[in-house]
Amino acid sequence: MLQYRQMATRAAKSAPRSYDQYCAVARGLDVIGDRWTLLLVRDLLLGPKRYKDLLSGLPGIGTNLLAGRLRELEGTGLIERTVLPPPAGSTVYQLTEAGQALEPAVVALGRWGARFLGQPRKTDVMVPRAYFVAMRGVFDAQAAAGITETYEVRIADLVFEVRLAGGRLTTSERRPSNPDSVLTMDVDTLNALMFRQIKPSAAIAKGRVKIEKGDHKALERLVRIVAFHSRLSSAT
Known part of the structure; x- marks a missing residue:
């Protein structure tokens, strides 16, 4: 008190x-x-x-x-x-x-605000960090069941860690010590993947995602677990 x-x-x-x-x-x-x-x-x-x-x-x-x-x-x-x-x-x-205690509110606000996104406006900037916080709100625990994996995702000069373990997801901005998969892409590609506007296999084939380490199925697993749900994707 x-x-x-x-x-x-x-x-x-x-x-x-x-x-x-x-x-x-x-x-x-x-x-x-x-x-x-x-x-x-x-x-x-x-x-x-x-x-x-x-x-x-x-x-x-x-x-x-x-x-x-x-x-x-x-x-x-x-x-x-x-x-x-x-x-x-x-x-x-x-x-x-006290600041960390705001996480549930920020994640919930993101889920609520997603209904107002629509298509990106000409003045909108895609901020990489926003997507890695958004992943916490759209995380599919059922799809992640039984998966223990650490991803290093490189976007321009930023490096993010996405960790799956015990049916839980954590995201942070840092370089993992020993990632299972290393993926390089730009923020436009990350946006397209999370909104299911491009399939992981197509993103790799077109050179929009480079697999620096790990197998090509790693990207498919990640997208299946953290992409926006189909109803939201079609609405945007």
Whole structure:
């Protein structure tokens, strides 16, 4: 209880605006309701990030606005700064326990928001990190039953880990130590695969996906487990 009181005090001091309602929904929106805030949380769900990584991964945010949002999230106790061990030694931002607790809400919001996606607009940017958080929401546990496998997925200069074990899926932005499969593609291809607009075999045959390690069936297994459901795919 003391922890929640302390967080409430920090939130009251850090929130730039408030609905001034004694309501948990309103108070939660005081903390995370500003533009860009939940997208920062979304990206940090994949692991710690440097300032420049967050900036490059959120086109349009602007450096001053990003700095302000990070200060607010630090002030409310949702993120913290830490220094990576050598040889990196970089200062990174990471979610606290309270920030990590937003994962179910972010994943659920993604599932709910998918109905409004439609076709990509001309101004839309496909952000690789968004897809690896989305995988958590569309993950097919039945299709993953009995599969223990680690995938390294390379998109431009970003590297992601997708791990399947015990009927569960985890995704993170890092290089796995010993992946079973290594796949290289661009974000347009990832989008097409997840929305079932291209078959894995066709993506490989056309050179849109390169199998750096593992067998060609690995991509089929991954898509079967993390692609959007057919009803959503046809709607978009």
